[in-house]
C-alpha cells in the first residue's frame with residue numbers, strides 16, 4: 001500500500017490548538033507537512049486569548065521531529081486572515097493546504113438570541129472562512145495548486161435546537177464552497193467541506209457521556225487529510241463523519257412538475273393539487289451549477 005505523504009507541502013490549520021484541529025496538525029506534520037498552527041486560544045464561547053494552545057501543539061510537533069510554527073491571530077478579521085497566510089508564506093515560501101477549522105459556540109433559542117451572539121458566531125465561522133480563504137486562494141492560484149477544507153456541521157445540515165447562528169454560519173460555508181469550486185477548478189485547487197463529530201469541549205455537555213471513548217477527535221483526521229492529499233481529485237463535496245463512520249451528504253432536487261406553459265398564470269390551488277409531485281424527491285439529482293437547475297424547466301422553455 002502506498003503511503004500518502006505531505007512531504008514538501010505547507011499547511012495552515014485554523015483552531016488547531018486543541019480538539020479536532022490539533023489532530024489534523026499533528027498528522028499532517030507526521031506525514032511531512034510544515035504546519036502553521038493557528039489558534040487564538042479562546043474559550044468555547046470565544047472569550048479571552050491564550051497563546052499556550054497553539055504553542056502546545058507546535059511543541060508536540062517539533063518534539064516528534066516535525067516542522068511547525070504558531071500563529072495567534074483571529075480568523076475573524078481580514079487582517080488576521082492575511083497574517084495567518086503570510087506566516088506560512090514568509091516562513092516556508094508557499095501554501096498548499098488550508099483547513100478552516102476554528103470555531104466557537106453561542107447557543108441560544110432563536111427568540112432569545114442577541115445580535116452580538118449572532119455576529120460573534122457567524123463572524124468566526126463564516127466571515128472567518130472568508131478572511132482566511134481569500135488570501136490563501138490568492139497564493140494557491142499563483143502556484144496552480146491547492147487543497148482547501150471548510151468545516152460545517154450536522155447542526156447546519158440537518159438542524160439543532162438553539163443553534164440558528166451556528167447552523168446558518170456552517171451552511172454559509174457550503175454556499176461559499178459551491179461558488180469557489182467553479183471559480184478555482186482550473187487552477188488544480190480542490191475545495192471540500194466536512195461535518196465532523198467528536199468529543200471535545202464543544203460537545204462534552206451535548207453528547208451522551210458514553211460517547212466520549214467512541215467519538216475520538218482522531219477519527220475525523222483521515223478523511224480530512226485524504227481531501228488535502230495531492231492524489232485527491234474530489235472537489236465541491238460534503239462529507240459527514242464521526243466515530244469511524246464516513247459518508248457523503250449532498251443538496252439534491254427532485255424532478256418536480258411543470259405546470260402551465262410559461263405564459264398563463266398559475267393558481268395557488270394548482271400548487272395544492274400538485275404538492276405531492278412538487279415535494280417528491282424521487283429521481284433526485286445533484287447539480288453542479290445554478291444553471292443546471294434550468295434543465296427541469298426544459299419543457300416550458302421550448
Ligand code: NAI
Pocket residue numbers: 014015016017018019020021038039040041042043044046053073074075076100101102103104124128151152153154195196197198199200201202203
Ligand atoms: P474546540 O473548541 O475544541 O476547538 C476550536 C478551536 O478554535 C479552539 O482551540 C479555539 O481557541 C479556536 N478558535 C476559536 N475562535 C478562533 C478565532 N477567531 N481565531 C482562531 N482560532 C479560534 O472545537 P472542536 O470540537 O475541535 O471543533 C473544531 C471545528 O469542528 C469547529 O469549527 C466546530 O464548529 C466543528 N464541529 C465540531 C463538532 C464536534 O462534534 N466537536 C461537530 C460539528 C462541527
